[in-house]
Amino acid sequence: MLCRKAEEALENAYCPYSKYRVGAAVMTGSGKVYTGCNIENSSYGASNCGERTAVFNAVSSGERNLTAIAVFTDIGNPPPFPCGICRQVLSEFCGGDTPVIVFDGEKSVYNLTLEELLPYSFELKSES
Numbered sequence: 001m002l003c004r005k006a007e008e009a010l011e012n013a014y015c016p017y018s019k020y021r022v023g024a025a026v027m028t029g030s031g032k033v034y035t036g037c038n039i040e041n042s043s044y045g046a047s048n049c050g051e052r053t054a055v056f057n058a059v060s061s062g063e064r065n066l067t068a069i070a071v072f073t074d075i076g077n078p079p080p081f082p083c084g085i086c087r088q089v090l091s092e093f094c095g096g097d098t099p100v101i102v103f104d105g106e107k108s109v110y111n112l113t114l115e116e117l118l119p120y121s122f123e124l125k126s127e128s
Contacts, residue, residue: 010073
Protein backbone atom coordinates (compact mmCIF):
# COMPACT_ATOMS: atom_id res chain seq x y z
CA MET A 1 0.00 0.00 0.00
CA LEU A 2 2.79 2.46 0.88
CA CYS A 3 4.46 1.97 -2.49
CA ARG A 4 1.17 2.46 -4.32
CA LYS A 5 0.60 5.74 -2.46
CA ALA A 6 4.10 6.93 -3.44
CA GLU A 7 3.32 6.13 -7.09
CA GLU A 8 0.05 8.07 -6.86
CA ALA A 9 1.81 11.06 -5.26
CA LEU A 10 4.19 11.24 -8.22
CA GLU A 11 1.30 12.41 -10.41
CA ASN A 12 1.24 15.74 -8.54
CA ALA A 13 4.96 16.46 -8.96
CA TYR A 14 5.81 19.92 -10.23
CA CYS A 15 9.21 19.66 -11.91
CA PRO A 16 9.32 21.77 -15.08
CA TYR A 17 13.10 22.23 -14.82
CA SER A 18 14.59 18.80 -14.05
CA LYS A 19 11.67 16.72 -15.40
CA TYR A 20 12.58 14.26 -12.60
CA ARG A 21 9.27 13.40 -10.90
CA VAL A 22 9.33 11.94 -7.39
CA GLY A 23 6.49 10.70 -5.22
CA ALA A 24 6.85 9.68 -1.59
CA ALA A 25 4.67 8.22 1.13
CA VAL A 26 5.33 7.91 4.86
CA MET A 27 3.62 5.56 7.30
CA THR A 28 3.06 6.81 10.83
CA GLY A 29 2.88 5.03 14.14
CA SER A 30 -0.89 5.58 14.12
CA GLY A 31 -1.13 3.74 10.78
CA LYS A 32 -1.93 6.79 8.70
CA VAL A 33 -0.16 7.41 5.39
CA TYR A 34 0.89 10.86 4.20
CA THR A 35 2.15 11.61 0.72
CA GLY A 36 4.27 14.21 -0.99
CA CYS A 37 5.88 15.01 -4.31
CA ASN A 38 8.77 17.16 -5.43
CA ILE A 39 7.96 20.81 -6.05
CA GLU A 40 10.54 22.76 -8.02
CA ASN A 41 11.17 26.47 -8.29
CA SER A 42 13.24 28.33 -10.86
CA SER A 43 15.52 29.19 -7.95
CA TYR A 44 16.52 25.58 -7.27
CA GLY A 45 17.26 26.29 -3.60
CA ALA A 46 13.58 27.06 -3.06
CA SER A 47 12.55 23.61 -4.33
CA ASN A 48 11.33 20.84 -2.05
CA CYS A 49 11.88 17.10 -2.43
CA GLY A 50 9.02 14.62 -2.35
CA GLU A 51 10.30 12.97 0.81
CA ARG A 52 10.33 16.21 2.78
CA THR A 53 6.93 17.18 1.41
CA ALA A 54 5.53 13.88 2.75
CA VAL A 55 7.25 14.31 6.12
CA PHE A 56 6.09 17.92 6.46
CA ASN A 57 2.56 16.84 5.50
CA ALA A 58 2.59 14.25 8.31
CA VAL A 59 4.14 16.56 10.89
CA SER A 60 1.79 19.44 10.06
CA SER A 61 -1.08 16.99 10.68
CA GLY A 62 0.23 16.23 14.17
CA GLU A 63 2.20 13.05 13.45
CA ARG A 64 5.72 12.81 14.88
CA ASN A 65 6.46 9.08 14.70
CA LEU A 66 7.22 7.87 11.18
CA THR A 67 7.62 4.11 10.78
CA ALA A 68 8.34 3.63 7.04
CA ILE A 69 8.86 5.59 3.84
CA ALA A 70 8.56 4.71 0.16
CA VAL A 71 10.11 6.85 -2.60
CA PHE A 72 9.28 6.42 -6.30
CA THR A 73 10.24 7.85 -9.66
CA ASP A 74 8.99 6.74 -13.06
CA ILE A 75 12.47 7.30 -14.49
CA GLY A 76 14.87 4.38 -14.17
CA ASN A 77 18.16 6.12 -13.65
CA PRO A 78 19.16 7.42 -11.19
CA PRO A 79 17.03 5.69 -8.54
CA PRO A 80 15.32 8.17 -6.22
CA PHE A 81 17.51 7.73 -3.17
CA PRO A 82 16.76 10.51 -0.66
CA CYS A 83 19.22 13.41 -0.76
CA GLY A 84 21.29 14.30 2.29
CA ILE A 85 18.86 16.95 3.51
CA CYS A 86 15.94 14.51 3.27
CA ARG A 87 17.91 11.85 5.14
CA GLN A 88 18.61 14.28 7.97
CA VAL A 89 14.96 15.42 8.10
CA LEU A 90 13.84 11.79 8.20
CA SER A 91 16.21 11.12 11.11
CA GLU A 92 14.32 13.72 13.16
CA PHE A 93 11.12 11.65 13.02
CA CYS A 94 12.33 8.07 12.31
CA GLY A 95 14.48 5.52 14.08
CA GLY A 96 17.58 4.12 12.43
CA ASP A 97 15.77 0.85 11.72
CA THR A 98 12.97 2.59 9.79
CA PRO A 99 12.44 0.87 6.42
CA VAL A 100 13.17 3.03 3.38
CA ILE A 101 11.84 1.55 0.12
CA VAL A 102 13.27 3.11 -3.03
CA PHE A 103 11.87 2.00 -6.39
CA ASP A 104 11.61 3.19 -9.96
CA GLY A 105 9.89 2.75 -13.30
CA GLU A 106 12.33 0.04 -14.37
CA LYS A 107 11.19 -2.16 -11.47
CA SER A 108 14.39 -1.72 -9.47
CA VAL A 109 13.61 -1.98 -5.75
CA TYR A 110 15.96 -1.18 -2.87
CA ASN A 111 14.95 -2.09 0.69
CA LEU A 112 17.15 -0.21 3.12
CA THR A 113 17.02 1.25 6.60
CA LEU A 114 17.49 4.89 7.45
CA GLU A 115 20.68 4.00 9.31
CA GLU A 116 22.10 2.43 6.15
CA LEU A 117 21.39 5.68 4.30
CA LEU A 118 22.56 7.96 7.11
CA PRO A 119 24.84 6.08 9.51
CA TYR A 120 26.01 9.15 11.44
CA SER A 121 23.05 11.50 11.59
CA PHE A 122 23.40 14.80 13.40
CA GLU A 123 21.39 14.91 16.62
CA LEU A 124 21.25 17.90 18.91
CA LYS A 125 19.92 16.92 22.32
CA SER A 126 17.16 19.25 23.46
CA GLU A 127 17.15 20.50 27.02
CA SER A 128 13.76 19.87 28.59
